[in-house]
Amino acid sequence: MSIKSRLAIPFAKRVKKSVLKWANNPLKTQEKVFQHLVSEGCKTAFGKDHDFVSINNYEDFKKRVPINDYEGLRPYVDRVVAGESDVLWKGRPLYFAKTSGTTSGAKYIPITKESMPTHITAARNALLLYIAETKDARFVDGKMIFLQGSPVLEDKSGVKLGRLSGIAAHYVPNYLLKNRLPSWETNCIEDWETKVDKIVEETLPENMTVISGIPSWVQMYFEKLIEKTGKNISELFPNFNFFIYGGVNFEPYKNKFESLIGKKVDYIELYPASEGFIAYQDTQTEKGMLLQLNSGMFYEFIPATEFFDENPTRVSLKDVVLGVNYVIILNTTAGLWGYNIGDTVEFTSLQPYRIKVTGRIKHFISAFGEHVIGKEVELALNEAIKGTPINISEFTVAPQVNPEVGLPYHEWFIEFETAPDNLEAMAERIDASMQEQNIYYRDLIEGKVLQPLKITRVQKGGFHEYMRSIGKLGGQNKIPQLSDNRKIADVLSNFKAGS
Missing domain, CATH: 3.40.50 (Rossmann fold)
Known part of the structure; x- marks a missing residue:
């Protein structure tokens, strides 16, 4: 020493x-x-x-x-x-x-x-x-x-x-x-x-x-x-x-x-x-x-569920509580x-x-009023791979509003280092966790407004190629893990893994 x-x-x-x-x-x-x-x-x-x-x-x-x-x-x-x-x-x-x-x-x-x-x-x-x-x-x-x-x-x-x-x-x-x-x-x-x-x-x-x-x-x-x-x-x-x-x-x-x-x-x-x-x-x-x-820095906090309201609750540190998702204000x-x-x-x-x-307050999915946030998709994915040999390189989630067949759904683009033997079973585990966490999402599934999520496999290196294609490869750039539109998803569709 x-x-x-x-x-x-x-x-x-x-x-x-x-x-x-x-x-x-x-x-x-x-x-x-x-x-x-x-x-x-x-x-x-x-x-x-x-x-x-x-x-x-x-x-x-x-x-x-x-x-x-x-x-x-x-x-x-x-x-x-x-x-x-x-x-x-x-x-x-x-x-x-x-x-x-x-x-x-x-x-x-x-x-x-x-x-x-x-x-x-x-x-x-x-x-x-x-x-x-x-x-x-x-x-x-x-x-x-x-x-x-x-x-x-x-x-x-x-x-x-x-x-x-x-x-x-x-x-x-x-x-x-x-x-x-x-x-x-x-x-x-x-x-x-x-x-x-x-x-x-x-x-x-x-x-x-x-x-x-x-x-x-x-x-x-x-x-x-x-x-x-x-x-x-x-x-x-x-x-x-x-x-x-x-x-x-x-x-x-x-x-x-x-x-x-x-x-x-x-x-x-x-x-x-x-x-x-x-x-x-x-x-x-x-x-x-x-x-x-x-x-x-003096911090303020606004409950995320109220952020887009005309007069949201705005509090300092002394009034925050556990279990609430806040937008942080500096x-x-x-x-x-x-x-x-x-x-x-x-x-x-x-x-x-x-x-x-x-x-991110702007990174959410609510194409149908489901109000899905980053914490929920991350927890669902973690629960789905826990105790398995599955390894994830990168992922992002977007709504598929106009599928060629059937009801709309959430599409999960995942690049695997070690892929699951049964992709559908993994999708079912993720979906079950999403429904347990998010009552709005569950109601849309049960009400036949959405069908359960689908996983699209991205080829190895696909996310890097996507970042290169938009000029943001490397440094401090990172991919949003969910978005309310298809801007990222439509480009990633060019990097689907073969079946």
């Missing part, structure tokens, strides 16, 4: 003590953040337009600040991008995080001098709390990799512009720089497949101890390693003992990953967004991720106000406040 790994353990204990201090005083912590945001917001154009000076409490705030998405804040963001100061937050941003938009095209999310450190601190603390819990810091002596976007940044009116993961690459602590892979040159490669091939070359001879990234793209990396060597990941990297991921529910991919790795490993789930680092898994023994309450030191990032979450614990991501 090196000096670095020995020092990491007492440092991790100190950080854990600091985290527990605010985690055990959640409402006081959030009130302090709220007061700071309002006080600083008074000095901005947004704050003046919304009468921040007269805000004394959260009820006042709700009356003055509407729920916004990017389009709602765009007039202010455009002013920031044009070079104006003190618009959404004091001064000008340090960076713009570029993300993919829908109606708005590219989105430019401001990252400020105050907000940037919270991204880095949260990522660091996720590792340190793992060390504090396991009392094992040996991984810091090995090599660590994060499959991420290019760190090359552009200039936008005097502000650096890039993907969040590329921006974060500039903040790797000095004590980890020697451990970090891939090389800077490789990280700058834009073509994803070329980049992964180069990462394979660079990592093969190394003592890899930590690997992280979006599961579907890490899987591609693992498969290339195995194809090149004929060995599983634990044979190649015997000291690799935990995987860090974010962006998707990992459960449907877990069997496949453990098959590729060749042994069970620990997992750390992160919830980083361009708008803020919202949560991370703080323990291996409890479900959910610790909500970051002292990171310059107010941040980057100048985002009443901002809907589009994610839905559910609390797994209120002491401390831990959450799990349940889906």
